[in-house]
Amino acid sequence: MKNEAVLDRDAEEWMISTEEMVPIHYSLFLEPNIPSRFIQSRVDISVQVLQTTQVVQLHALRIAIYQAFYENEMHDINPIQEIFYDEGLERIRFTFSSPINPGNGILHIVYCSTINNFDDRNGLFVKKGPGEDFKEALVSQCEPCNARQILPCWDQPTSKATFKLVLFLKENQQALSNSPILSESIQQKDFEFYFEGVGGMMDFEDIRGESKGTVSYPKRIEFEETLKMSTYSLAFVVDRFETLSGCATVPVYDQDGNIVQGKTMSTPIAVHSGPGRGEEARFVLKMTIASWEFFTNQFRTNNPLKKLDVVSIENLPVLGSENWGIITLITHFMLVNSSTSFSRIQRIARLVCHEVVHQWFGNLVTMRWWNHLWIKEGMARYLEYVAIESLFPSWNFWAYFLRDIFKSTIEMDESTTTHPIEAKVRSPKEISHIFDLMSYGKGASVARMIAFHIGEESFWKGVHLFLKRFQYNCASTEDLYQCFDQVSGKEISSVMQDWVQRSGHPVLSVSLDSGNVSSLTLKQEICFRNECGPVFLHSKKVKTVSTLGESSGTCYRVPIVIAGLIQGNSFQKEIIFSDSYQQINTPNLSNDDYLILNYRHSGFYRVCYDEQLLERLENAIKEDRVSLVELYGLVLDMFSLSFFREVAMANKCYETLPYYPKIDRLFEFIDRITQNCASAHVSSPIMQPIFWELVTKKLTEIWFIIEPDFLPHYKRWVASILSKIVNRIGLWKPIQEKKNSELKVEYAIEDKEIAWKEIRGKMLILLSACDAFSEDLKKEIMTQFNSAFNENNNNITTSDQTMVILQLGAQIGGFAAFQKLLETVESGTNVELRKASFIAMFASRDLTSLDIIFSNLTKEPEASFEPELSWLDEIVSQHTLKWNAEGRRHLWEKTVSHTLSNDRNLSPHILGMVYVSGDASALSVSDKQNFLQQLERMNHSISAIGFDRVFRPVVSNARENGVWARKNRSELESFFRNR
Numbered sequence: 001m002k003n004e005a006v007l008d009r010d011a012e013e014w015m016i017s018t019e020e021m022v023p024i025h026y027s028l029f030l031e032p033n034i035p036s037r038f039i040q041s042r043v044d045i046s047v048q049v050l051q052t053t054q055v056v057q058l059h060a061l062r063i064a065i066y067q068a069f070y071e072n073e074m075h076d077i078n079p080i081q082e083i084f085y086d087e088g089l090e091r092i093r094f095t096f097s098s099p100i101n102p103g104n105g106i107l108h109i110v111y112c113s114t115i116n117n118f119d120d121r122n123g124l125f126v127k128k129g130p131g132e133d134f135k136e137a138l139v140s141q142c143e144p145c146n147a148r149q150i151l152p153c154w155d156q157p158t159s160k161a162t163f164k165l166v167l168f169l170k171e172n173q174q175a176l177s178n179s180p181i182l183s184e185s186i187q188q189k190d191f192e193f194y195f196e197g198v199g200g201m202m203d204f205e206d207i208r209g210e211s212k213g214t215v216s217y218p219k220r221i222e223f224e225e226t227l228k229m230s231t232y233s234l235a236f237v238v239d240r241f242e243t244l245s246g247c248a249t250v251p252v253y254d255q256d257g258n259i260v261q262g263k264t265m266s267t268p269i270a271v272h273s274g275p276g277r278g279e280e281a282r283f284v285l286k287m288t289i290a291s292w293e294f295f296t297n298q299f300r301t302n303n304p305l306k307k308l309d310v311v312s313i314e315n316l317p318v319l320g321s322e323n324w325g326i327i328t329l330i331t332h333f334m335l336v337n338s339s340t341s342f343s344r345i346q347r348i349a350r351l352v353c354h355e356v357v358h359q360w361f362g363n364l365v366t367m368r369w370w371n372h373l374w375i376k377e378g379m380a381r382y383l384e385y386v387a388i389e390s391l392f393p394s395w396n397f398w399a400y401f402l403r404d405i406f407k408s409t410i411e412m413d414e415s416t417t418t419h420p421i422e423a424k425v426r427s428p429k430e431i432s433h434i435f436d437l438m439s440y441g442k443g444a445s446v447a448r449m450i451a452f453h454i455g456e457e458s459f460w461k462g463v464h465l466f467l468k469r470f471q472y473n474c475a476s477t478e479d480l481y482q483c484f485d486q487v488s489g490k491e492i493s494s495v496m497q498d499w500v501q502r503s504g505h506p507v508l509s510v511s512l513d514s515g516n517v518s519s520l521t522l523k524q525e526i527c528f529r530n531e532c533g534p535v536f537l538h539s540k541k542v543k544t545v546s547t548l549g550e551s552s553g554t555c556y557r558v559p560i561v562i563a564g565l566i567q568g569n570s571f572q573k574e575i576i577f578s579d580s581y582q583q584i585n586t587p588n589l590s591n592d593d594y595l596i597l598n599y600r601h602s603g604f605y606r607v608c609y610d611e612q613l614l615e616r617l618e619n620a621i622k623e624d625r626v627s628l629v630e631l632y633g634l635v636l637d638m639f640s641l642s643f644f645r646e647v648a649m650a651n652k653c654y655e656t657l658p659y660y661p662k663i664d665r666l667f668e669f670i671d672r673i674t675q676n677c678a679s680a681h682v683s684s685p686i687m688q689p690i691f692w693e694l695v696t697k698k699l700t701e702i703w704f705i706i707e708p709d710f711l712p713h714y715k716r717w718v719a720s721i722l723s724k725i726v727n728r729i730g731l732w733k734p735i736q737e738k739k740n741s742e743l744k745v746e747y748a749i750e751d752k753e754i755a756w757k758e759i760r761g762k763m764l765i766l767l768s769a770c771d772a773f774s775e776d777l778k779k780e781i782m783t784q785f786n787s788a789f790n791e792n793n794n795n796i797t798t799s800d801q802t803m804v805i806l807q808l809g810a811q812i813g814g815f816a817a818f819q820k821l822l823e824t825v826e827s828g829t830n831v832e833l834r835k836a837s838f839i840a841m842f843a844s845r846d847l848t849s850l851d852i853i854f855s856n857l858t859k860e861p862e863a864s865f866e867p868e869l870s871w872l873d874e875i876v877s878q879h880t881l882k883w884n885a886e887g888r889r890h891l892w893e894k895t896v897s898h899t900l901s902n903d904r905n906l907s908p909h910i911l912g913m914v915y916v917s918g919d920a921s922a923l924s925v926s927d928k929q930n931f932l933q934q935l936e937r938m939n940h941s942i943s944a945i946g947f948d949r950v951f952r953p954v955v956s957n958a959r960e961n962g963v964w965a966r967k968n969r970s971e972l973e974s975f976f977r978n979r
Contacts, residue, residue, distance in 0.1 A: 014089060014427055015156050015369075020053040023154050023161040024104075025225075029193065030150075031168035031217060032138055032238065034126065037115040040216075042193045043151045045107040054099045056107065059148035059155035060085075060092040062123070067110035067195060070100055090145075090428065092152055109152055110193050116149075121317035123149025127239060136173060138238040139313050139328065143321060144370060144435075145428035147231035155231045157366045158474045163226045163234055169219045176272065176309050177236040178325040179224040187220045227304055227324060228472045230366050235323030237311050242278035244285050245270045248292040250302065257300030257464045265302050267292065273312040273335060280335035283345070284310055287352040287391075288327075294387050295357060298460055301467045303359050310334070310352070320351050322358030322380075329355070342754045346388075346395065353384035365467055368474040370431045374421045374500065375480055377435070378443015381405065382451075385444075398629045399690045401448075402601060407636055409441030410604065413505055414527055421446065421500040422477060438503075445604040446499045452602035453495070453559040453574070454488035461487040495557045495576060499604070506556045507641070508577070509656040510597045511610035512589070520562075520584045520595070522577055523655050524555050525648075527606070555580055561599035565592075565625060572599070580655075594620040601633030608641050608659040614669070621673045621686065628685035632694060635670075639698045642666045646967055663968045664975035670695065670721065677724050689755040692725055696762050703769070704882065706972075707965040708927075713976040719772035722763050729756055761804030768808055769883045778812050785809025789820055806840035807880060818849035838871050842880045842887065850887050854894050896934050 025046040032039045056070075070078040082095040115138065116125040123146045127137035140150065148155040167175050171186065226234075245268065252263040269288050271281040288310055296302060309326045316330040333348050361383070362376035385405075388397045412418055421442050423434045451459040462484040470479060477500055481493040507527050513519040557578040564571050566587045575584065586595070594616035597607045609617065617634065620626050626634070638661050645660045661669070673686060674695075680687050699718050706714050767773065773781070784805045809817045824837040841853055875881055881888050965972070 016057050016059065016091065016154055016159075018050075018154065018159060020051045021047050021049050021056060021100075023047055023159055025161055026151065026153065026163045027166075028151055028163060029166045029168075031193075032115060032124070033216070034115060034136055034138065037117075037126075039113045039115060039124065039150075040193055041113055041151065042108070042110045043153075045109070045153070046104070047107055048104055049100055049102045052099050052101050054096050056094045056096070056100070057091050058094075058152040059090055059145075060152040061087075061090045061146075061148045062114045063092070063149070063152060064112045065092065065109060065152075066112065067108070068094055069108055069195075070096055070105055071108060072101075072105040073103055090148055108195060110195070111152065113150055118315045121315060122146040125315075127237075127314060136170065136238070137240075138236075139316065140235050140237070141317055141321060141328075142234050142323070143232040144431045145232070147234050150234070153231050157230045157232065157370070158368060160228045160230050160366070160472065160474070162228050165223045165236060167221045167223075167236065167238070168217045169221065169238060170217050171219050172240070173219065173238055174241055175221050175236060175238045176241075176311060176326055177223045178226045178229070178234065178323060180307050182222045182224045184219070184221050186218050224306070229324050229363060233322075233324040233363055235321070235326045235328065237272075237313070237326070237328065239272075239311075240275060241272035241311070242275050243270050243272050244278050244281055246285050246289050248289045248296075248308075250293050250296040253296075253300045253302055255468060257461075257468075267303070267305060268307045269310075270307070271310045271312075271334075273331075277312075277335055280337050281310075281312065283336040284329070284334050284348065284352055287349050288356060290391055291353045291356040291387050292359075294390060295360065295383070298386075298463075299360055299467055300460070300464045301360065301364075301471075303364060305359065308356075308359070310355075320355045322355045322362055324359065324363040327355045341758060343758055346400070349388055349392070350384050353387040354380045357383045357387075360467055364472065365470040366474045368476045370425045370434065371422050372476050373434055373439045374443030374446075375475065375477060377440045378421065379447050381440045381444035382447035396628055396688060396690065398600070399632045399688070401444075402629065402632050402636060403690060403694065405441045405444055406601070406604075406633075409437045409445060410505065410606070411640070412437045413442060413503060418503045420503050442604065443500075446496065449499070449559055449603050450484060450492060450496060452561060452600065454484055454490055454492065458484070458488035495559060498554075498556050502556075506558050506605040507608070507656060508558070508560075508597060508605055509608045509610075509659040510595075510613060511659065512612045513583075518586050518588045520586060522560075522582045522584060522597075524558065524577060524580050525653050525656050526555065556605075558603065558605060560597060560603065562586075562595055562597055563599040564595035565620070566590075566595075567593065571595070589616075592619070594625070596626065596630055596634070598633060599630070600627065601629050606637045606641060607634075608637065608656065608661065610659055614661075614665075618669065618672050622676055624681070624684045624686075626685065628688050628691065631673075631685045632691055635691075635694060635698075638666050638669060643964070662971045664971040667717070667975050671717075674721055674724065678728050687728075689759045692763065693759045696722070696759070696766055700762075700766055700879075703766070705964050707969075710965065710972050710976065713979075715770040715772075717976070717979065719767060719770040722767050722770075723772060726760070726763055726767065729760065757801055761801060764804060764808060765879075765883060768811060773812070781805060781808050782813055782817075785813060785817060786820075789824070803836055803840075806836055807843040810840045810843040811845055811884070814844075815846045815849055818844045818846055818852075822849075822852065835871050835874070839874050839880055842875050843884055845884065845886050847886075847890055850890050851894075854891060854898075858898060896938060899938050 023045055027044040027046075029042040030039050031041070065083055068080045068083070072078070078096050078098055078100060080094050081097045084093040084095075086093065113124070116123055118126050121139075122141055124138055124140050127139045142150070145155055147153055153159075154161075163178065165177050165179075167177075169175060175181075223236075247266050248269055249264050249266045252260040252265050254260055269285065269292065271285045271288065273281045288308065292303075292308065305325050307325060311326060311328050312331045312334045313328045314331050316328055318330070319333050320327060320329045329351065333344070333351050336345060336348060357380040358376060361379045365375075367373055367375045385397055385401045388395065419434070419438055421438055423438065425431050425434055454462070462480075465487055466475065466480055466483040469475075469483065478493065481496060484490075484492040504527050507525045509523045509525075511521045513521055555578060557576055560575050560577050562571075562573045562575070562584070567590055571587070573584070573586070575582075589595070595613060596617065597609070598605070617626065621631055642661045642663055642665075645657070645662065648657050648660055677684075677686050685691060699721070703711075703714065703718070785808070788802050788805055788809075806821065810821060818841060821837040821841045825834050825841070828834040828837070841849070844850060844853075881891070
């Protein structure tokens with residue numbers, strides 16, 4: 001047998017060589033003793049010996065060996081002579097009594113391993129949750145390198161093998177694993193872990209004094225042999241389940257991806273949740289079946305699994321884990337009921353699709369080493385959106401891709417925490433660090449860019465070829481690119497190499513040549529991290545090296561699709577832009593024509609336009625000729641590039657700097673494209689909730705950094721923008737009933753209200769801060785506020801709308817509204833309702849109310865309640881106190897006075913809440929100086945443990961407070977002066 005395991009140089013020290021011996025099959029026998037937190041275990045590893053050796057190394061962590069020997073094909077026994085535990089490299093080295101010759105044989109190992117508590121959720125751990133049943137519940141989590149905590153093995157992706165698991169449990173316990181159950185019986189406890197008559201290191205009676213090598217529990221569950229897989233895919237769950245079952249039925253595809261006529265393949269799908277919660281998992285069952293069928297048909301490759309289970313886990317360390325044949329999902333993102341928010345439903349749908357993709361990308365084909373992680377995680381992230389767009393076309397999900405993936409990823413790629421997609425990882429501890437936005441988000445963005453560059457048909461053909469060529473094996477980035485090369489005829493490898501091996505991304509500028517309406521000029525700068533600052537922009541003329549050792553003087557090869565309307569006809573042109581400067585000829589543009597450089601915003605780069613092209617885009621947006629995705633991406637880039645102007649100027653990016661939008665031009669752009677929203681069609685991109693969520697979020701960010709003397713002008717402008725859309729969509733409306741027929745319409749957004757519901761509240765809070773509420777609106781809000789406390793209202797604990805109403809009511813309703821909230825906090829029995837009311841109390845403008853809050857925070861004798869510490873965190877995350885300028889100042893002054901005059905210190909938690917909210921908005925020079933002096937005085941007076949952690953970032957933020965506004969002062973003055 002050819003040894004196909006290829007060692008990565010960076011990981012060679014941590015990988016175990018398979019030149020002498022490779023695993024073929026693991027027979028694993030486990031008896032978990034949950035109360036004592038240990039597992040009586042035996043593994044029989046069928047191996048192929050390739051070269052004579054006397055030493056065998058296996059990965060192992062927190063494992064005690066009690067007996068080990070090698071048995072060859074002739075059943076000759078070769079006992080161990082010595083065991084060495086290398087805790088640093090997490091491995092065990094066996095030295096045998098005599099050399100092991102080439103051939104097949106079995107490594108027999110009897111050992112004891114550890115069950116971790118729920119706060120150490122790696123390897124095998126105790127499941128946490130309500131009720132006594134959870135004391136007998138276990139979950140495994142082997143990814144990335146934790147199988148070594150359950151059994152000695154070759155715990156590395158390239159060492160694939162099959163597994164057969166046998167569990168010994170109590171009679172009332174159930175279990176699930178990668179493969180179907182082969183047999184389940186109540187036996188006579190006659191299985192022996194220990195091999196009689198064979199030398200060992202220690203007798204089993206020495207294991208904690210609780211076992212003598214025989215089985216203690218009566219139930220024997222044996223699972224079928226698994227498919228050939230990596231150790232990180234090994235999984236099992238011991239618990240009690242309520243199960244819903246279904247079946248996915250797909251055509252049978254041959255090796256070339258053609259449908260075999262007259263044949264279908266059915267795969268049983270089951271979802272398992274806690275007792276009494278089975279119906280809440282029905283949406284996940286439907287999603288799993290739908291996504292399984294979707295990906296099978298897109299990949300044109302049948303997955304060989306005999307079944308697929310999806311299991312709800314309370315304390316999973318990740319949102320989901322894709323173990324082959326048994327997906328585990330954290331309960332919060334698996335169960336759906338009438339109170340589940342729409343955004344949560346969308347996230348659950350994405351999560352299910354993501355884990356189902358992994359049954360091909362990750363399990364059927366696995367990355368060679370963890371530096372190629374993006375092959376499974378980046379591709380899965382991209383393909384989950386492809387599936388959702390097909391299953392729920394009304395969701396406009398590529399706009400959500402820009403919001404949830406592109407935006408956060410490109411911002412991280414502009415920060416000091418970025419790294420290349422293919423990051424070097426040398427140890428298990430480093431591996432966990434790359435499960436981040438670069439592997440997932442940038443990987444997904446690069447996959448999407450490839451799909452647009454080679455076309456949808458070639459993309460799916462390349463995926464099919466990749467899965468066919470490397471099934472049951474491992475692959476690298478180069479292997480994936482070569483498949484795309486072969487099917488598309490384009491050189492993907494050479495174009496895309498930089499995108500995975502370098503951090504950063506291009507910033508492109510495009511201009512319409514003066515006097516020539518048929519020529520575009522493109523320029524490219526490189527944006528990447530630098531130790532001197534979070535963003536570093538440099539032209540090609542300057543040669544330098546970043547902290548990652550990458551040459552910033554080398555331009556990316558950027559796949560660009562230029563699209564638009566020219567002379568009444570759709571226009572599209574594909575180019576590879578690989579220099580710092582390039583001119584492109586186009587047909588002559590008339591006055592109504594427009595061009596957009598990043599078609600469907602499919603490229604992972606930012607674009608800034610000259611004034612001529614930007615005005616054309618403004619007109620196209622107002623006439624609904626620009627798609628929602630392009631509109632979202634354009635506005636996102638404009639906000640970011642406007643804030644990067646100072647950085648670009650400092651780094652002498654003079655070629656592209658003129659195209660970076662100034663803040664006054666940005667405000668004008670928002671003003672112009674939104675002016676017709678009162679009459680726009682409901683399907684218009686400018687009328688989509690996700691667009692207004694972006695606008696509201698960005699306007700909020702500016703609110704907190706604008707100088708006080710500009711704030712009144714800014715309030716009026718923001719109110720004029722948001723009032724138009726709020727007046728158009730109205731306040732709260734009943735949501736259409738969910739249809740229970742086909743999956744495609746079950747959560748369709750037909751009147752957009754289901755999406756507006758969650759975004760409207762953010763706009764109302766910002767409008768409220770602008771003092772833009774009419775008296776009629778205030779009356780309606782207070783009516784809603786009072787009805788929220790109706791005993792028959794059961795939605796208050798979970799409704800995002802009600803959370804907004806509570807905060808707005810506290811702001812408008814004065815002391816009477818505050819009393820209702822306080823009464824709920826003091827005497828309410830529902831924890832979630834008490835928490836919501838507590839957070840809303842901080843929105844009160846009534847100073848007497850705020851004094852009551854402070855006395856409770858400081859635990860004065862008259863205190864009537866004691867909040868949970870986590871509730872204070874929510875006040876920061878929801879900006880409740882940030883919006884309340886009067887309340888913020890009042891609480892801050894009381895905090896200073898209390899701290900400097902009272903022997904008892906406030907807890908760092910309370911200080912942190914007030915501090916983070918205290919310097920929320922830009923300060924005048926005198927206020928800023930006073931604030932810093934107060935901070936210094938408190939720093940000398942406070943001895944609370946953990947205060948430094950709170951104090952240092954607050955001082956740093958305070959020193960930077962108002963810098964942006966002052967640097968943009970002339971532009972802001974110009975904009976507001978002309979209004």
